[in-house]
Amino acid sequence: MAQGDGIDLCIIGAGPAGIAAAERAVARGLRVVLVEAGEFGGVAHNWGAQPAQALAAAAERAHQIRTARDFGLGTDEPRINFARINARIRAMIQEASPTVSPEHLIAQRIETVSGRARFAGPSTIDVGGRSIKASHFLIATGTRPVVPDIPGLDGVPFFTPETIFEVTRRPSHLIVVGAGATGLALAQSHLRLGAKVTLVEMLEPLAGEDPELVDIVLRRMRAEGLELHTHTGIVSVAGGDDQDIVLDIKAGPHEDRIVGSHLLFATGREPDFQGLGLELARVAMQGRRPELGRFGRTANRRIFIVGDAAGHEGVHAARHSAELAVDAITGSVSKEGLVPRIVHTSPAIARVGMTEAQARAKLKDRFEIVRIALAQTDAARARAQPHGQVKIIIDSAGRVLGAGVVGPTAPELVPVFALAIARKMTPSELGGLVAPYPSFAQIIPLAAAEYARDHPGAAPAGWRRLLKRLLP
Template identity: 40%
Template structure:
């Protein structure tokens, strides 16, 4: 392919890289897109999309199992291979949007090869040497597999391989109690597997403990064994029979092993030193503009070392486009990044948790709570387990956490409120359709003003005067 001169070279065709490439080329920039693996990256092929497709199938199985008042539950007949066909079909339906053909049709030059920097303004990808005015590193991350004794001899799964498994595991042992671990635990349990989750600290330990406890209780109620506070020190066994030894000497056995202990940024072999790009094991070192120590190179998504979410990569892409394509100033403000764990009930958070807010704001903090048990739609659907917490400082929300049905959808309102610095009065005054789960947000916001209205003696005297004397 020889030498290529371009305006922007994007390395990585996951969510962030594709967003940068599509936006830049449609605005008139010359774009080269380099990808050594599958178009669409982890999210499409081994992350968000297949996991949510599997969770949807598991949810359907659980709905049959539980039934409803007046409707008898039945044992679902699960065809595990057909469920995986559904997962593949969902990926296939979305794949054309991320395909090489689409991006070439938009005007990008797409090179399917590994990119390696050879200087501050050049990378080598296959037989092409690419010289660009700006580079965007969007290489994403890969599953992190700890070097536990026996890991080199025992077969194990990661999120990159578990969706290819067509035979239902008899007993799935999951190492890691974070979002990936608990989502896969509940999905496989509902599809008929025995499941054990091992977490060295606490399950969903990053989340608000009050909200996480609701999810943990639901997982235990469904028959998932949760082992907390014990590290894995040794692995042994073979295909279909694995053995996990914990720090206290306890031994657990299963048929399959899933490693879900986190992710590591994919920067290996890129020769970043040749381009003067500083980095750590967490990712490329970037400033608030997402620019690296080489002013011509930006990093987005997981590669930028921040929260590892697809929606963050897409948000980063917009920040880079404004600078690299339009020449406008833009900065990444992480205050309003939402996250969601798609268990049942769902768990979502944006901004500060209660503990973080108390540490930052002390006595100025007000914590509002609204229970799903007091929401009419939740009562009608028999899904009353859940809670919304809002952290408020001087009349403005600084954080919100939700555990309950559709928490991942409901958190969007609070992400907007925090990013736009809205006052709670805006949400309290909002007209929400009835009956909807969204009313839980309005109820929480209203709770901030209720004491001021209903417990204010001065206000009551004014109202009494008006009612007695004003015609």
């Protein structure tokens, strides 16, 4: 174990952000120590994103069996064994574990330390009574679930998104509290695996996402059988007969009662700085959160906070923020990339750049929207997956500012729009994309053609396009 002076970067937390930072730092020639209090790989690998995706894959397969009649195939209700699904998830995590193991990291010249870190001063931490001093620190401790204080909750069993994978028998009726990205995705997975699912949300589902895109997903989930209560608060929770769980809910003046077998809280997460001693590290706080500058730098210029702990949602966003912080520490010139937001429902939502609401606030009416339904592609027709659309935000100069995609391959399509935004491309230039046939990517040239119909002069000749790129 590394101790004392000579350490360039000490990273606290070996989740996706911490490991990405460590790998980037050793590639830059830094001496790195990586400290982890729990399982290497973090929540995302062991209890979060990875097992959730495995559960969703099983649910998707069950849904395909159930809907095989759409293709003219005979079908029976799929036989679902939660114990086997759970075993497959654990096996998948075990199979991927070597890529995040201490042995793998040590082979890359990353020194690892197991234990809980606590700052002893601005440039030193203690781990299990041992002192580690470094030139810089990077905090990548992630987040932990937030469970609201509800009367009666301490008397009933409940799950969080990190513990729901412990269920080895199919819930007869799962009650999910919280209709954010995690709550909706887990609700849909259990719904497709044969459970009755009721979802309760105090506000709007997927608040902060484009309502037009969200509506497509919610209509699909309701069609699959989801019972959704919005603008609904929970008055109390209690145990019922036969170990049932009873929720008393209220929407405006209307009161109701939900009786279920299992209860899942997906009501958000908060940064996990517990026990770190940030006050001893001279990290300035705004309430319970640290003040962060560019690339996650704190008031103590030795210390950076990245990943979920800094508010970056999604594994891809966490890794990107960590790599940017390492570049800032090493003095490398680094440009912040456009980070897509993904909601892993079916159909999925992916968006990047400016939303319609942001465009309206910033540009008033100096922008326009191009919409194309996924059903217009031959791939959607062939695969009986017509639910979705592309929505592109375009400024008055004809440049792509943002895009949202709803559909089965939305996460794969959205990087094309991220590149278009970064390169200040126009829909006409996007129209030059030759999409494989058949594929959902066909929707991109279809959107460009839709824009060209209303802007016949939008496709400049080759020399004009080149001149336009060269001029400021």
